[in-house]
Amino acid sequence: MLxxxxxxxxxxxxxxxxxxxxxxxxxxxxxFHALKRRWPxxxxxxxxxDATRPLLGFMPEVRASxxxxxxxxxxxxxxxxxxxxxxxxxxxxxxxxxxxxxxSALVPYFAGIPERIGYWGEARIRLLTHPRRLDKQALPRTVxxxxxxxxxxxxxxxxxxxxxxxxxPADSKAALDHLDLTxxxxxxxxxxxxxxxxxxxxxxxxxxxxxxxxxxxxxWTVWLIGGPNDHPIADAIMSDxxxxxxxxxxxxxxxxxxxxxxxxCARVVVSNDSGLMHVAAALGRPQIxxxxxxxxxxTPPLSDKAQILSLDLPCQPCFKRECPLGHLDCLNKLMPxxxxxxxxxx
Numbered sequence: 001m002l003x004x005x006x007x008x009x010x011x012x013x014x015x016x017x018x019x020x021x022x023x024x025x026x027x028x029x030x031x032f033h034a035l036k037r038r039w040p041x042x043x044x045x046x047x048x049x050d051a052t053r054p055l056l057g058f059m060p061e062v063r064a065s066x067x068x069x070x071x072x073x074x075x076x077x078x079x080x081x082x083x084x085x086x087x088x089x090x091x092x093x094x095x096x097x098x099x100x101x102x103x104s105a106l107v108p109y110f111a112g113i114p115e116r117i118g119y120w121g122e123a124r125i126r127l128l129t130h131p132r133r134l135d136k137q138a139l140p141r142t143v144x145x146x147x148x149x150x151x152x153x154x155x156x157x158x159x160x161x162x163x164x165x166x167x168x169p170a171d172s173k174a175a176l177d178h179l180d181l182t183x184x185x186x187x188x189x190x191x192x193x194x195x196x197x198x199x200x201x202x203x204x205x206x207x208x209x210x211x212x213x214x215x216x217x218x219x220w221t222v223w224l225i226g227g228p229n230d231h232p233i234a235d236a237i238m239s240d241x242x243x244x245x246x247x248x249x250x251x252x253x254x255x256x257x258x259x260x261x262x263x264x265c266a267r268v269v270v271s272n273d274s275g276l277m278h279v280a281a282a283l284g285r286p287q288i289x290x291x292x293x294x295x296x297x298x299t300p301p302l303s304d305k306a307q308i309l310s311l312d313l314p315c316q317p318c319f320k321r322e323c324p325l326g327h328l329d330c331l332n333k334l335m336p337x338x339x340x341x342x343x344x345x346x
Contacts, residue, residue: 012093018048022275025052029163032061034150058165084110163282192271194230198321200293209240210336
């Protein structure tokens, strides 16, 4: 790897503007690892919204997280200006902006950080000192796009080390106790039925319920895990299940920290292409990842313990939030028995 000697002579700290999506923040850990490998003496701080900031506590590469309390998509010009000005004397020599929006580059700009790196997007070229053109063919995966920013423009992609979240066993025990989850963990399936992006990435509730019935009939305990926005699909799953002693609906009952801590306990994780899919991969859990409208070539679970299930239909991937053809065959035709067979292999 080429080395920027001027930056090595000036061991100033690095500020990263982190993503608002859970999966993207998990993949950002590969960037943090690459930065620490290149500049071991430079501390890394990360600005993040509340939706993803808790993940940074599981990443030893990050010294500190800085909360940006704005709603998803909010401009918040005044808040970003105030944060930037407050960081002027913090000693940052480099800023790396991961989101490609114009507003995401404002904090480093207002902070006067001398080196501001990010990809072109939304006419923000004047906010960055080192804008990069994104070559999607050379960098097909999201994680590659992130890690490339740790190197100099035009140089080969630095080594991509898979994310590895570090969970304190005490946090897992606290989550288990808080939610009164008892019994052996070696037959627990964590089923994550949500996907914030849209319904074209969500396995149908009736399939998830049928899978849960089959799993519990074979001695598995099923935990439903997800956020508050996953209540509708969780309610549909539980309605299809009826009374089941071995299925526990934890949707919306956990913080993100607790969700991560519980996934670390599960024997196997079954999920859509979602943020929790990337969390499970970073925890090294055996997992089954279901792909509908999205592509495992772009956002795969970065784990050798992952099984990817996709029907590879001619209409896949379309990358749409809702099925543009109205049939959602990519997930409707992915049957529960196929997923159960993958569970048995796992």
